[in-house]
Amino acid sequence: MNVAEVKNLTKYYGKLKALDGITLNIPQGRIIGLLGKNGAGKSTFMRCLLGFLKHKGDITILNETIKSHKESIHEHIAFIPDVSSLDDRLTVQQTIDYVASLNQSWNAEKAQQLLAGSDLPLNKKVANLSKGMKTKLYLLITLSLNVKILLLDEPTLGLDIVFRKEFFNTILGDFYDESKTIIISTHQVEEVEQILQDIIFIDKGKMILFEDVEELKKKHSIFTVPSDKIEELEKHKPKLITKTLGHVSAILNSEIKIENAQINKPSLSDLFMEKVGGSNA
Amino acid sequence: MHKLKAIMIKDWHINKKSLLIPFWITAGFYVFILLSIAFAYFKGDMNINMIDLDTGPPVPVINYIVNMAILGLPGLMSILFIIMLTQNALNEDIKKNCELFHRSQPVSIWFRTGSKYLMGIAGNWAIMLIIALFNFLVINTILAIFHQFDFYSAFNGMILSSISFMKTGLIIGSITFFFSAVFKDKAFFQGFAILLGVQFLFLIVNTMLNWNLPLPLTYLFKLIKLNPMEGLENDVASLDIRNHISMVWNSILFNWKTLIQLAFSGSLFIGATWIYKNKEIK
Numbered sequence: 001m002n003v004a005e006v007k008n009l010t011k012y013y014g015k016l017k018a019l020d021g022i023t024l025n026i027p028q029g030r031i032i033g034l035l036g037k038n039g040a041g042k043s044t045f046m047r048c049l050l051g052f053l054k055h056k057g058d059i060t061i062l063n064e065t066i067k068s069h070k071e072s073i074h075e076h077i078a079f080i081p082d083v084s085s086l087d088d089r090l091t092v093q094q095t096i097d098y099v100a101s102l103n104q105s106w107n108a109e110k111a112q113q114l115l116a117g118s119d120l121p122l123n124k125k126v127a128n129l130s131k132g133m134k135t136k137l138y139l140l141i142t143l144s145l146n147v148k149i150l151l152l153d154e155p156t157l158g159l160d161i162v163f164r165k166e167f168f169n170t171i172l173g174d175f176y177d178e179s180k181t182i183i184i185s186t187h188q189v190e191e192v193e194q195i196l197q198d199i200i201f202i203d204k205g206k207m208i209l210f211e212d213v214e215e216l217k218k219k220h221s222i223f224t225v226p227s228d229k230i231e232e233l234e235k236h237k238p239k240l241i242t243k244t245l246g247h248v249s250a251i252l253n254s255e256i257k258i259e260n261a262q263i264n265k266p267s268l269s270d271l272f273m274e275k276v277g278g279s280n281a
Numbered sequence: 282m283h284k285l286k287a288i289m290i291k292d293w294h295i296n297k298k299s300l301l302i303p304f305w306i307t308a309g310f311y312v313f314i315l316l317s318i319a320f321a322y323f324k325g326d327m328n329i330n331m332i333d334l335d336t337g338p339p340v341p342v343i344n345y346i347v348n349m350a351i352l353g354l355p356g357l358m359s360i361l362f363i364i365m366l367t368q369n370a371l372n373e374d375i376k377k378n379c380e381l382f383h384r385s386q387p388v389s390i391w392f393r394t395g396s397k398y399l400m401g402i403a404g405n406w407a408i409m410l411i412i413a414l415f416n417f418l419v420i421n422t423i424l425a426i427f428h429q430f431d432f433y434s435a436f437n438g439m440i441l442s443s444i445s446f447m448k449t450g451l452i453i454g455s456i457t458f459f460f461s462a463v464f465k466d467k468a469f470f471q472g473f474a475i476l477l478g479v480q481f482l483f484l485i486v487n488t489m490l491n492w493n494l495p496l497p498l499t500y501l502f503k504l505i506k507l508n509p510m511e512g513l514e515n516d517v518a519s520l521d522i523r524n525h526i527s528m529v530w531n532s533i534l535f536n537w538k539t540l541i542q543l544a545f546s547g548s549l550f551i552g553a554t555w556i557y558k559n560k561e562i563k
Contacts, residue, residue: 047562050385052384052561052562052563053561053562054561068559069384069562071384071386071388071389071390072387074386074387075387079385081381081382085378085379085381086379087374087377087379087383088377089294089295090291090294090295094290094294097287097290098290098291098386101283101284101286101287101290102284102287102388103387104387
């Protein structure tokens with residue numbers, strides 16, 4: 001069953017084509033990564049999904065057609081842009097009360113449980129919280145909402161590695177079950193690689209790939225040969241050959257056989273480099 | 282309606298500091314007067330003289346004018362703070378980078394804009410009325426002790442003056458609220474500058490081509506203009522303050538102009554919400 005269906009989604013900013021005919025179906029119960037360079041169109045894609053941006057093409061989420069923003073869809077979809085998008089003028093308690101009062105899916109018991117396990121200062125203004133504390137507050141809010149879809153748009157932007165890890169581990173451990181769908185947009189794929197089930201590569205507004213992560217990794221391998229045997233790789237026309245000390249490597253189809261080549265499993269960022277190229281993955 | 286209540290509570294938390302500033306200014310004013318009185322008392326210069334009032338206009342007229350005058354400071358403060366709050370109403374969340382957080386809540390955009398509109402305009406009205414009521418009690422107690430007190434004239438003076446300021450605040454606040462949906466920053470000044478530009482352009486065109494294009498600022502001033510003191514001199518001369526009060530009620534509230542003012546303000550609210558709703562959030 002699909003929770004969202006996107007057909008030929010196109011978005012222009014003036015003359016710039018930010019999204020170029022994206023068509024995909026998002027299945028229920030999956031954790032999907034949206035990977036692209038800065039400016040590839042990841043945020044635009046998410047904002048179009050929610051109707052925050054005017055667009056061409058058809059979007060259906062949870063059987064609702066999205067032409068413009070509909071507040072009602074947020075009963076079932078939580079959206080987290082990044083932790084600094086909380087309202088700095090409210091205190092922690094006021095933020096929690098505000099979200100709790102507006103969302104029917106608010107689970108007060110869970111919120112209380114999460115609050116008890118945190119050291120969040122209830123009377124402190126969000127503006128005066130550290131990034132780590134803001135992350136905890138955002139997690140508390142998100143995890144207390146019993147929604148069907150969670151959209152995370154670069155949620156850990158500006159956080160240090162400890163909080164980035166904590167963020168994703170908590171999302172996975174406390175939120176996810178097989179009835180829920182999570183879409184995570186990021187350009188720091190290493191941190192989410194272990195939790196993703198599907199991956200979408202997006203570049204210059206175009207969807208390059210949408211595949212099951214395990215399948216994708218099975219299909220490809222990193223072949224490393226000594227530098228003087230570079231032609232062994234070149235004959236398979238890889239998009240990218242990387243040079244290391246005395247060796248060259250390329251990602252190729254796993255079924256290819258190259259004598260004496262060292263074979264390794266590629267990471268998602270290796271695959272992204274291979275499919276998209278560039279150095280900013 | 283509990284969602285509207287939740288949003289209003291949130292907006293109150295955000296705006297309460299600004300909303301309460303007129304209280305502190307008034308409190309400071311009273312403290313200053315009390316200190317002056319105490320200083321005069323201890324220096325032996327205390328001299329309260331109401332003799333001039335005894336030989337002046339009749340008691341109801343004095344009560345009426347004094348109670349209109351006590352609205353001067355809170356009324357002007359109310360308009361000033363209405364402008365301050367409404368000019369940030371629909372653009373501040375965007376500036377503060379929390380627009381997406383608020384928009385991602387399952388609540389009607391009309392509730393969100395309605396709450397901001399009410400907080401910016403009715404919130405300031407409420408503060409003004411509370412200060413007015415306090416001033417009313419203080420001033421009329423003094424009048425009752427040292428001179429004479431006529432409740433009918435005093436109360437009508439205060440209420441009519443309050444209504445004048447409330448209506449002016451409503452119109453100016455609605456215009457500024459509309460500008461806040463259009464402009465990202467300094468909405469009042471940007472909007473006013475554009476209106477001023479159009480005013481001068483139309484004036485030049487009218488003069489040069491002998492046309493009769495409507496002048497926006499002239500129309501707005503006409504719409505806002507309320508004068509509860511109008512005709513007071515004649516009524517004082519004929520000692521008919523009750524007639525004057527009933528005339529002012531008609532000229533300030535019970536007429537077609539009020540309906541036009543309400544329709545104008547309502548249209549600006551609807552227009553502002555429509556623009557805000559259709560704004561792309563990047």
